[in-house]
Amino acid sequence: MQLRTSALALALAVTALPAAAQDQIVLKAGSVAPEGTPWADWLDGVRKRVDKEAGGRIKTKAFLSGKLGGEREMVDDTKKGALQMFGGSVGAIASTHVPELAAFELPFIFESDAEADYVMNATRDRVAAALDKAGFVMGMWAENGWHGLGIKKKADGTVACIQAPADMKGLKMRSQESKLHLETYKALGASPAEIAVPEVLSSLQTGAIDGYSNTPLFSFSSSWYTGVDSYTYTKHIYQPGILIYSKKWFETLPADIQAVLKKRDEEQKGFKMVRALTEPLLANLEAAGKKVCRLTPEQTAAFAKASRPVWDKFATPGANKEMLDAILKAKAEFKKK
Secondary structure (H helix, E strand, O other), rough: OOOOOOOOOOOEEEEEOOOHOOOOOOOEEEOOOOOOOHHHHHHHHHHHHHHHHOOOEEEEEOOOOOOOOOHHHHHHHHHHOOEEEEEEEEHHHHHOOOOHHHHHHOOOOOHHHHHHHHHHOOOHHHHHHHHHHEEEEEEEEEEEEEEEEEEEOOOOOOOOOOOOOOHHHHOOOEEOHOOOOOOOOHHHHOOEEEEEHHHHHHHHHOOOOOOOOOHHHHHHHHOOHHOOEEEEEOOOOOOEEEEEEEEEHHHOOOOOOOOOOHHOOHHHHHHHHHHHOHHHHHHHHHHHHOEEEEEEEEHHHHHHHOOOOOHHOOOOOOOOHHHHHHHOOOHHHHOOO
């Protein structure tokens, strides 16, 4: 997710006949998430639960693999009401309509799954309020996971992992359509280019870019890993996914249907499904002939220091700083537990 998510990245769109007439609501579901992935299975679980609890008044149709466009396009359509539900990366929403949500994808802002979970729960109401103000309704958090860096071999044929910020200098890197991701690359000395999910693999294959940042799961499910020679599990970005609805559409629904759509029954299952696959997928990358590396604590500290200016650029007075402060407050609470 660029679920960007984030990622899980999932996107849903709903077209409905007048709710007052109690006609069946057709739920058109779309996502950049490839078919046959945990995200697709998770979405199917959401679909089954919603269809059942709505008493047959909702019928869901799914369109995966970016068939409804890129994340930014889908968020825009959700805002307009052309798509009624979007699921994907928080960064995609931040890059278009709710800039303060980018705080969740600041480099090295989270240190563990447990910390990220605590912070997302602690800030849920603030996030929901920010989405509401922008014309969205929050459904539930989802999981894209921790990013690593997939890199092509060097011009001389050398295959090397990224182990220091200096290794990023001059690399042409695919960036999610997110200002924060662009700034993170620049802070590390790379040359980023915004490229939508469906175009990344061909860009790797043609040499238009040298690498990308994404999770082990998305690397495999999108087949991006086939275009690189090494993968460093840097965990430089934790990317939550999120499900949101078009407020314009949501408010036309009967109260009982709204209640069904806002339930969070699948939230924890989504986290567990994605996280359970991380280590097996890293092993699969090695089995596929890719060089896999991890950062030492000292290397992680060097990357965190190099990317810290991104925090300063983000934390402008107003909503951005308020969201960052709320996250940092929740992090401090977590450390005291």
